[in-house]
Amino acid sequence: MTRTDGRVLVAGATGKTGQHVVEALSETPFVVRAVTRDADAADSLRTQGVDEVVVGDLLDPEDAARAVADVDAVVSAVGAAFRLEDIRGDLVDGAGLVNLIDAAADADVKRFVLTSSIGVGDSKGGLPLSIRAILTAGGVLSAKERSEERLKETSMDYTIVRPGALTDSPATGDVLVGEGGDSVRGSIPRADVANVLVHALFTPETENRTFEIVSQPGLRDPPNTLVDVEWGQIPRAEPAE
Template sequence: MPTHDVDAVLVAGATGGTGREVLRRAGPRVDTVRALTRSPGATADLRAAGADEVAVDDLLDPSDLAAAVEGVDAVISAVGSTTSAVRSGPPFVDGAGNRALLDAAVDAGVDAFVMESAIGVGPEPASPLASAFGAFIGPLQEAKADAEAAIREAPIRHTILRPGVLTNGRRTGLVTTAEPGAKLWGTVSRADVAWLMTAAPTTEGAADRTFEVVSTPRFPERGVDVNWTLPR
């Protein structure tokens, strides 16, 4: 697949803030945008948000993920648990859910897998903010780390984004993307993260890489130079 050529994508976690922003970004540039939700009642809302198709399945108890990923060039996973999920315990969609989706994507021959993770996931040196994430939502961070490891080992092109504290609001375009261990800290809008996730499958410099992502503060001296390119 040429790096600019994505005809169909599956957006998992489409009812969440980042997922909805991905629908918004991908809709005008990708022929078919399929949203994945576990709630049949969300279908009309997701279509109104920009999805051309809606697949209904539960990543923690899947029935037919093969149908959800059939015919797509890229899977963009913005799934994630709320902090309250820590009390109920595993399995978490951050880990087991992402792995189930990854397995289905690999079996279907999907070209690219993009995952929204979080700052502080993984063994690299972390900022105090990232360390705080681990202290407060350690089980979720561990689940994300497990999914990250599975993605890196899988025979599929991948991009993993580890954003700081997510905020609502417009895309700024003023984002630092850095290698793991850059010790970034701060905030970033879901719109900025969604833009990067949409561009990842068609950005040559994003292939098989993991990035920390923040916008405030920017830390330009710690960033890496990637020519992010949206599908066209």
């Protein structure tokens, strides 16, 4: 995105990564919209910087369509934890995100930034075998891969970001970006992930590409196929008079 106004939908805004995304976007000229299943979360989201709240479940295609109405871009920070209820039913990472992607494409949304995970698709080697086995059994990785593939099939300009293991540590500002599957291994603070997601909106060279990211302090093994991204500048809102 290069415009300095418009509307951005944050999916997963109530999650730990999504909250960082909202914080970053709240300082821009964009109208920030969030979608949440929890009606009680609306007031909290507004205090965090969200301008518009859509209460709905992404597993419902009609709710997904309402969420993307009149939206210019989507940032998805959706992520399902590994739980028994995830195994028994559709994961938001899978069916829910496919609904959101389809709705965004139908609504002519131009830009979509998707949070996935190292371990998905050709990056499976970047995930420790024990963790990969758990996430595979729970359907998490296949759900995320389904979302990635669906997004690539649309005409939207997309960026797919695959972070390593997520931590709640403060942002490091020192992110290693890989491209090409098994490129980097390790961990990364959620705040760093959010920073990458928001910067991707304003960095045309990230369009229609898939990246793996970890922080320099969280790097586990020597990296492969690192790329140097010239991140665009995030526009800032003018101070209120």
